[in-house]
Amino acid sequence: MRITGRLTALLASGAALAALCGCTVQPTDTDGRHGLPVHVRLPSSRSGEATRTAPSTPVRSAPQVLWARGDSGPGVRELQARLRQVDWLFDGPTGSYDDLTERAVRGFQGKRGLPGTGETDVVTWQRLLAMTRPPGKWELYLMGGQPAAAPDPRCLTGRALCISKTSRTLRWMVDGRTVSTVAVRFGTQYTPTREGVFRIYWKSRHHVSTLYHSPMPYAMFFSGGQAVHYSYDFAARGYAGGSHGCVNVRDETAIAQLFAQVRIGDKVVVHW
Incomplete structure (x- = not known):
């Protein structure tokens, strides 16, 4: 009885001491990774107090x-x-x-x-x-879109289609003001587009070439059989091809608007 009483007293005093220290342990409630009770904190470098911290993982930012x-x-x-x-x-x-x-x-x-x-x-x-x-x-600029060259002085008066072979662009100008600009393609080495000042003498919305039997929608003729017109080939292949002397336009919406605005007698200037 004395041994039992002393053991009981010792256990009781130990529990009391643990309670006073604030570190009572519940051995059945443990952290699976560390085998420690969940309320026990791991050492912290910031203070003397213990704290649990997750392993640090480097964070990589996505490329700009x-x-x-x-x-x-x-x-x-x-x-x-x-x-x-x-x-x-x-x-x-x-x-x-x-x-x-x-x-x-x-x-x-x-x-x-x-x-x-x-x-x-x-x-x-x-x-x-x-x-x-x-x-x-x-x-x-395989498919066009390059900046237009400065307009030729002959384009600065009246209504003019100002066509530059250097920048491969067509400016539609009225009294020196550029209304719109489109990319264009010219004839090949053996069928070059003529240079100079001309006038639109005929417009044909659904034209088909009688010589080459190819469609020339929105054709605006300015020199013999040469005309400004929409080109399916230009739209598909860009500058990989060439015309038989005509000025090709690849933007169908733009050429449709241009066709509606240009009149018979309007000036055409083809220059470098």
């Missing part, structure tokens, strides 16, 4: 996105030209980050083990730069 769908500008145009060099894009360059560009970027990324976001981030761009060369002006 340079261009994504909906963007436009010279950077996008260069991206498209370089994607064409590695056969991931076959249209353009247009300078507008459209669905075709997004699909091409996603394919390029997937082929090289990069996240297939379809957005051109810094990592994707650096990989593409390493595989391609700087595109020339012809490549950048």
Whole structure:
């Protein structure tokens, strides 16, 4: 009885001491990873008090996105030209980050083990730069869109179609003011587009060439059989082709508007 009483007393005093110290242990309520009671804190470097901390994991930020769908500008145009060099894009360059560009970027990324976001981030761009060369002006403006050359002085009076072979553009001008600008294509080496000052003498909305049997929608004739007109081939192939002397336009909406505004007798200036 004395031994039992002493043991009971010792256990009681130990429990009381633990209670006073604030560290009563519930051995059945433990942390599975550490084998410690859940309320026991691991050492903290900030203070003398113990605290549980999760293992630190380094956080990597995503690469900066340079261009994504909906963007436009010279950077996008260069991206498209370089994607064409590695056969991931076959249209353009247009300078507008459209669905075709997004699909091409996603394919390029997937082929090289990069996240297939379809957005051109810094990592994707650096990989593409390493595989391609700087595109020339012809490549950048394969489908048109280059800045128009300064208008020829002969275009600054009256109503004029001011057509530059240097920039491959057509300015529609009224009294020295540019109303609209479109990309154009000219005749080949063996069928060149004539240069000089002419007048529109005939308009034919649904014209078909009697010589080549090819469609010439929105034709506006200015010199013999040469006319400004819409070209399906130009729209599809860009400057990879050429006309039989006519001035081709690839933007059907633009040529339709131009056809509605131009009158018989309006001036046509073809210059370098």
